[in-house]
Amino acid sequence: MLNPSAIVWKNGWRASLARALIITRRELRDSLRDWRIVTPILTLTIVLPSVLIAALRMGHDLLERLGPDALDTKILPFSILAIGFFPMSFSLVIALETFVGEKERNSLEALLSAPLTDRELFTGKFIAAAIPPVFTSSAGMFTFVILVILTGGTVPVSLPLLGVFWLLTIFQALVMVAGAVIVSSHTTSVRAANLLASFIIFPMSIVVQIEALILLIGQRVTMLYIWLALMIVLVILLRTGVKIFNREEIVAREGDVFNIKGIFRNFGSYFKRTPREALARQSSNLTKFTIWRLYRHDIPQILALNKASMLIVSLSLVAAIILGWWLSSWKEVQEIIGKTTALTAGGDNPVCSTNLASSVNVYSNFSLPVTWDGIFLNNLRSILIGGIGSLFSLGIAGLLLLMIAVGPFGLIGGVFAQLKLNPLPLLLGFTLPHGIIELPAAVFAMGAALQMGSAFLVPNPGFTVGGSLQLAIVNYLKLLALVVPMLLIAAIIEANVTPAIGCWLTGGKF
Amino acid sequence: MIEAVELVKSFGDFTAVHGISLHVSEGQILALLGHNGAGKTTTTRMLAAILAPTSGYARIGGYNSVTQALEVRRIIGHLTELPGLYNRMRVIEYLDFFGELHAVPPKLRRERIEEMLQRFDLWETRKLRIGEYSKGMRQKAALIRALIHDPQVLFLDEPTSAMDPHSAKMVRDAIFELKQAHRSIILCTHNLAEAEILADKIAIIRKGQIVIEGTSEELKRKLLGVPHYQVAFNQPLTLGLPTGLADLVEIVEQSERGFIFRTEEATRNNPQVLALLAKAGLKVITLSEVSRSLESVYLKIAGQPQDNSLSRDEVEQSMKKKEDFTKNLKGATADQAEELEPTHPEKGAVK
Structure with missing residues (x-):
């Protein structure tokens, strides 16, 4: 029995504050136990300021370059x-x-x-959720345009282009809603779903920024391509959403407690199991973890499981090359190229006397010495940044990074074609010897990175979002056991063999 | 109508239901009793085609709950443990929504909604938003939702919880009428009296297993042994009980004004007991069965703290012991009966 005199009820502001802090402690504990709160807070705290500074600098430079009419002609459409x-x-x-x-x-x-079938339920919910954003966005755009006209301004966009803007906005809304409905069907609390929304808004804000860039450059017809891309993404999301919708998992899942011990235990258990054993949640007759097993079973299984995401990565690479080629026809790009003197018809190739590796290196800001170890560290860093970026962008950051790295090859090809030169000796000679190893390594790694990013939207059947993410991270880390040696070999070839072959194929001239 | 065979449901490493088999015919009510977390809700969710069993299968109205889930959902009414209504809707809108999902034609829907709301005393409050309803009213609204399409099979999870006695009786009457109308019903409840009144069969679930199943009487007999009878005299017992009585039945307790005995063959032995007492000049005021509640049965199996309560094996052992005892008793009484028969059969009417 509790002695009643043991309870002393204190008055005064200190006691009152102490009682208030009891509530604070509970609320904080509750919040900090939720990994979906902790992760975005930490990430956004670190990432957002640097992104904002970069954006401000870019905005400032752009306004300087675009001149005084930029506000009406470029900013208003955006x-x-x-x-x-x-x-x-x-x-x-x-x-x-x-x-x-x-x-x-x-x-x-x-x-x-x-x-109701799962499809009916999902579709019904999707349509209901899509109507408010579609309506509010349309109404917002319409009101804005009317207000510009009423206040004596002019809308520097033709009616058909305005229609494209509207379609773009509608499809952005539909893509976001589709993502949000999928998130909603795979989370255990509204709070968790709201927090995961940042993983939908973030990639979409990247799309909006790309749109802004295109508007500023003036290639407005390109908006149609973005619209087409959004439509494809929407179809993929809806199909995936219906496919992975599982009423059982919605009912059965409980709790999102941030349990560090549990997380480590999960990581450990996923690491010990082969990917298939982990997916099947097999708990008996486990294959013992050895380095031999890692290469003989785990990595082949991961590659087999990541087939779809590796296909997406490969298609993105092809798209990046086509995009690069297409960009070479842009007036603005040609102007930039025209200013450079490196690519001059019939000129000596300066690389043959030095090293080509850095001339197509998109990471020039982070460039390391062009030695095998410098190349290796640079590529490894790119792979890791792509992996981490993918985690927070549904896999888009990793894809974009790889596309940006590969796109210049298309651009160079396009420029050569315009100069009526054969780009093949240059491209093959200076990329193929090491690319034959480096490119598959990048596809493997980015495929696994895409799996990590997509774990938020497409968790494995029977897994929570957290569980799926943990398994995807473990698979990514295991795959590094293959990717890192491949990058190492590729770097050695790139530093020592590629330049010789490239110079031999091109005869030291373009 | 409802058939489940060796249903197992695992969530990761945790198995919520371990091989449950049950059968409920048309016009039958099966009550599922058990602790919170015993596996009742998971079982009904599997039967209602919300959860797919890890192994085993269930057929509802002849439809497989996994491969013909949609057909199953069409013929069932499911009252969930928590009513979970749409608070911003009016009850008519709410019921109309579910009626429409169940493809009840509009005119019929309107009629049925009015009929049900009147029946469950919600007609007067039909214009309120559900958020303004009391707990009991919400429970009734949820029950109407489950009944709106007049389903062949009903899964009712705590149908009368949070209701006042009047409303609870109203619901019990409705369930009884559904039974008369040949509906098959599974009733999950903690209200043992309700289970005893309504259910044809009772199954007690513990740790995901049905540890015992049968009618209320069968369960009592299996777990509490043969029935006990109490005899009261109109005067104190001075000379003791007549000789031969202890050979006929087992005397459990004796006092100045009466005694308690048990016998498996009440129809046969009780008249003989009365005859023996009359022969000895003892005037009997009453001979009645000592009431044994379902609660005693339930507590014996599931009412103990989880780790102390009986497992399926323990229940089976306990039942075997009871059966052995009954057999022995039966044997003894049969032998004794041969010796004592026939006595005064005209006095044999014992209730």
Whole structure:
């Protein structure tokens, strides 16, 4: 029995504050136990300031370059897009609540007992969630345009292009809603879903920034291509959403506690198991972990499991080369190229007397000495940055990084074609010897990175988002056991063999 | 109508249901009793085609709960443990929504909604938003939702929890009518009295297994042994009980004004007991069965703290012991009966 005199009720502001802090402690503990709160807070704290500074510098430079009319001709059209984007990000809350909100309010089970197929349920929810953002974005854009006209301004966009802007905005909204509904059907609380929304808004804001860049450059028709890309992404998301929608998992999942011990235990258990054993949640007859098993079973299994994502990465590489080639026809790009003197028809190739490796190195800002170890460290760093970036961008950052790295090859090819020169000896000679190893290594690594990013949207059947993510990270790390040696070999070839072959093939001249 | 065979459900390393088999015919009510977390809800979710069993199968109205899940959902009504309604809707809108999902034609829907709301005393409050309803009213609204399409099979999880006695009786009457209308019902409840009143069969679940199943009487007999009978005299017992009585039945307890005995063959032995007492000049006021509640059965199996309660094996052992005892008793009484028969059969009417 508790002695009543043991309880002393204190008054005064200190005691009052102490009681308030009891609430604070509980709330904080609760929040910090949720990895979905902790991770974005830490990430955004570190990433956002640097992104903002870079964006400000870029904006400043651009305004200087574009001149005094930039506000009307460049910024206003972008504002129409931005006006459409903001309301949709707020309306996203509805999409994020679709399933998990009902689960929290205990009304979901009755709905799941109703005679509806998974597709019907998902589609119904998707349409309901899509209507508010589509409507608010459209209304926002319409109001903005009307207000510009009413206040005596002119809209520097033709009506068909305005239609493209509208379509773009609608599809951005639909893509975000599709992502949010998928997130909602795979999370255990509304709070978790809202936090994961940043992983939807972040990639989409990258798309908006690309749109802004294109607007500033003036290639407005390119918007149509972005619209097409968004449409493809939407179809993929909807198909994936319906495919992975599982009413059982929605009902069965409970809790998102940030359990460090549990996380380590999971990592350990996924590491010990082969990827297939981990996926099957096999707990008996496990194959013993050895280095031999890692190369003989784990890595081949990971590559087999990542087939789809590696295909996406490969297609992105092809797209990047085509895009690079296409960019070479842009007036603005040609102007830039025209200013450079490196690519002069019939000129001596300076690389043959030094080293070509850095001339197509997109990471020039981070360039390391062009020796085998410098190349190796640079490539390894790119792979790791791509992996980490993918984690926070649904895999998009890794893909973009690789596309940016490969795109210049298309650009060089395009420029050579315009100069009526054969780009093949240059491209093959200076890339193929090491590229034959480096490129597959990059595809393997970025495929695994894409798996990590997509774990948020497409968790493995029977796994939570966290569990899927942990397994994807373990698989990525295991795959490094193959990728790192490949990068090492490629770097040695690139530093010592490639220049010789390249110079021999091109005869030291372009 | 409802058939489950060796249903197993695992979530990762945790197995919530270990091989549950059950059968509920048309017009039958099966009550599932058990602790919170015993596996009742998981079982009903599997039967309602929300969860797919890890192994085993279930057929509802002849439809497989996994491969014909949609058909199963069409013929079932599912009252979930927590009513979980759409608080911003009015009850008519809410019921209309579910009626529409179940493809009830609009006119019929309107009629049915009015009929059900009237029946469950919600008609007067139909214009309120569900958020304004009391717990009991919400529970009734949820029950109507489960009944709106007049399903062949019903899974009712705590249908009368949070209800006042009047409403609870109203719901019990409705369930009884559904039974009369040949509906198959699985009732998950903690209300043992309700289970005893309504259910044809009772299954007690513990740690994901049905540890015992049968009618209320069968369960009592299996777990509490043969029935006990109490005899009361109109005067204190001075000379003791007549000789031969202890050979006929087992005397469990004796006091000045009466005694308690048990016998497996009440129909046969009780008249003989009365005859023996009358012969000895003892005036009997009452001879009645000592009431034994379902609660005693439930507590024996599931009511103990989890680690002390009986496992399926222990229940089976306990039941075997009871059966052995009963057999012995039966044997003894049969032998004794041969010796004592026939006595005064006209006095044999014992209730």
